[in-house]
Amino acid sequence: MNGCQASKNFWLKLKKPIYALAPMAGVADSAFRQICKSFGADVVYSEMISAAALAYNSKKTLELARFDKKERPYVVQLFGSKPEHFAAAAKIVEKKIRAQGIDINFGCPVKKVLKQGAGAALMNDLKLARRIVEAVLASTDLPVSLKCRSRAGEATAVDFLKAIKDLPVAAIMIHGRSMAQGNSGKVDAKIIKQARKYFSGVILANGGVKDKKTADQLLVETGADGIGIGQGALGKPWVFEEVKSKTPSVRGHSVSRRGIMLKHAKLAEKLKGRQGIIEMRKQLCRYVTGLNNASELRKKLVKAENLDDIKKIFNFQ
Numbered sequence: 001m002n003g004c005q006a007s008k009n010f011w012l013k014l015k016k017p018i019y020a021l022a023p024m025a026g027v028a029d030s031a032f033r034q035i036c037k038s039f040g041a042d043v044v045y046s047e048m049i050s051a052a053a054l055a056y057n058s059k060k061t062l063e064l065a066r067f068d069k070k071e072r073p074y075v076v077q078l079f080g081s082k083p084e085h086f087a088a089a090a091k092i093v094e095k096k097i098r099a100q101g102i103d104i105n106f107g108c109p110v111k112k113v114l115k116q117g118a119g120a121a122l123m124n125d126l127k128l129a130r131r132i133v134e135a136v137l138a139s140t141d142l143p144v145s146l147k148c149r150s151r152a153g154e155a156t157a158v159d160f161l162k163a164i165k166d167l168p169v170a171a172i173m174i175h176g177r178s179m180a181q182g183n184s185g186k187v188d189a190k191i192i193k194q195a196r197k198y199f200s201g202v203i204l205a206n207g208g209v210k211d212k213k214t215a216d217q218l219l220v221e222t223g224a225d226g227i228g229i230g231q232g233a234l235g236k237p238w239v240f241e242e243v244k245s246k247t248p249s250v251r252g253h254s255v256s257r258r259g260i261m262l263k264h265a266k267l268a269e270k271l272k273g274r275q276g277i278i279e280m281r282k283q284l285c286r287y288v289t290g291l292n293n294a295s296e297l298r299k300k301l302v303k304a305e306n307l308d309d310i311k312k313i314f315n316f317q
Ligand SMILES: Cc1cc2nc3c(=O)[nH]c(=O)nc-3n(C[C@H](O)[C@H](O)[C@H](O)COP(=O)(O)O)c2cc1C
Pocket: 022, 023, 024, 025, 026, 027, 046, 047, 048, 077, 105, 107, 108, 147, 175, 183, 206, 207, 208, 209, 228, 229, 230, 231, 232
């Protein structure tokens, strides 16, 4: 398969620089992705989805991967360690979930994932990593993208790209931090810049972007085709509007900020009920960053169970 890449490859149609919502487990659910899309995210990634669970038809996992058409183009990110699971999961993503792209996780540093030989562990087993990419490519006509780290142990992003450079991969998001760094600390822009020599598809640089200044800086330093934004979008989905605009943020005002938060919470409750609000608590706390009474609000927000609780906290009727 992967014969129709050119016609189905939405990556080729996106205007550069491309601003993507990076995959974030436990946070980047459909409600959040829709809100980020409404502020101009060019492409949104799912939370990481177990290839094995999809392959074995887990209803819960299928639900986790579902999306709304407003999110298009939507990419489902798969993690796992067995090519056969990826092959089966890729077919489900294309035929049942009907996403626009499939991404493969080569960057997760979480112990539970590494123990299975998945995520960033695969950067240290490049033969298996390549077999996984081949298995996905052979099972779908959707564009296939990859997400890796600047480094995992001895292996760098360049070593990783060398191992797959002859395969028709559409895009790669390179998180400029090593596996050991996790999700904080200095970003290695140099290695992302070097990636261009070994990869002709779309390159997204990722790590530390939280506003227009940091986005522009990472684009200049890496020469990438776009940026993946993760934590910088938490409690600040309008970051996409900000990085695309020519002027500084227009969302500084606390009233509009609360309005956006409420819209997000409404959607979260509609899609997931009480669970949606509980999962959103951390983000609710981020939304109030910078407000005078932020710490008072946070104490209440961490206990919110539904939309009414949130409205009461903010004195909304
Ligand atoms: C809560 C959280 C969950 C994440 N989940 C995933 C995931 O499922 N798949 C993945 O490839 N990366 C995941 N990441 C990493 C992000 O996609 C991104 O690479 C990282 O946060 C660095 O970008 P940032 O500095 O813009 O946040 C996660 C990060 C966070 C903070």
